[in-house]
Amino acid sequence: MEPQGVVGPAWRRQTRSEHRWLAVVVVLATIALQSLLPSEFVLRPGWLLPGLSTLLVVTLLLINPGRIGKHGRMERTVALFLVAMVSATNAASAVQLAEGILRATITDHPTSVLVSAGIVYWTNIVVFSLWYWELDRGGPARRASGTEQHPDFVFPQMSDPELAGKDWEPTYPDYLYLAFTNATAFSPTDVMPFRPWAKVLMMVQAVISLLLALLVVAWAVSALKS
Template sequence: MGVVVATLVLQVALPDDMALRPWWLLPAVSVLLVVALLLVNPGRMTQFSAVERSISLLIVGLVTVVNAWSAASLVYGIASGTTDRAGAVLVTGGIVYWTNIVAFSLWYWEFDRGGPGRRAAGRAEYPDLQFPQMADPDLAHRDWEPSYLDYLYFSFTNAAAFSPTDVMPLRIWAKMTMMLQAVVSLVLAVMVVAWAINNLK
């Protein structure tokens, strides 16, 4: 949850023409949702909760929508020639790129084997994503389960390599989600970073 809060704080640092308006709306709503999530489950998740899952998906959806808006505004600004500040483009591109990684890591976290609640309750039979520890029993304890940081790492490597690395997608939804993330990351890398570096003075 700390990673999500820190990522939402970064959205406040976006230039005015790249941020969702009013600028305080997303942080305010997200803080309320995080507080509600902590009230529903203040400790370690040990069982499935429909209320908690709904709040979690709402937070992920908010982060995704705002980041998509920022990315579209940035790409449109570059394509239309209305954005000419290389420094601002680099900062915005970095924030959008990182937020994209966090948003997709949360989608993977929430949907792999039905989400953290179902994984903790043992209600998920087959994995959607295969981590190396699942393929080789000598690499980890037999009851090993991926933590959020495992999904964050997976999302980062997919965004950087534009392909699977050590974690393999087994379900269609996982493959399509990885493909979408790779496309967004590729567009940001090609259009944003290349343009900004070329225009640095």
């Protein structure tokens, strides 16, 4: 508890919750990118991901078109289901891409391989950014209510209040940056995971990103030699 008369940082007190619009835009843009994947890398039927994802996004916006509510259990359930569905679909695309590279069944389409790998890699970043955003301290609604005293992720601005203003608190772009740096460095950079689930989730993301990168590099070396 803060001493009387002392206002703590925004991430530790009750604040206004953030909008979901940026996350929705990123998800829809990523789904649009997924539509560019070759048919052999797409989970069948092809309309499943864009159709259900669009339906879930519309449902989220109908439930709460403004800021994320503090007690939106239905909203949170739909949001987590959307993230889980995109995660499963991208995992299927990654497996099919890896299988095509390992079995050398897609060597005649170098541009397709590189574009597909880039889309799967980016979607992996988006998927984990959404998981981090939805799970850290119980999600955006619970973070806004200030009910969780101990963070799952510690951002630099949280460990040293002098680095940011008193109204700073993590929002979706911070979690997108966390997912991006973890996917490219294969390890934490400036954001540290404190809870076991956060460490495991970051480890899983790093392993997936590393395997994708190694497979594409190995395929590129093999293609250059042939």
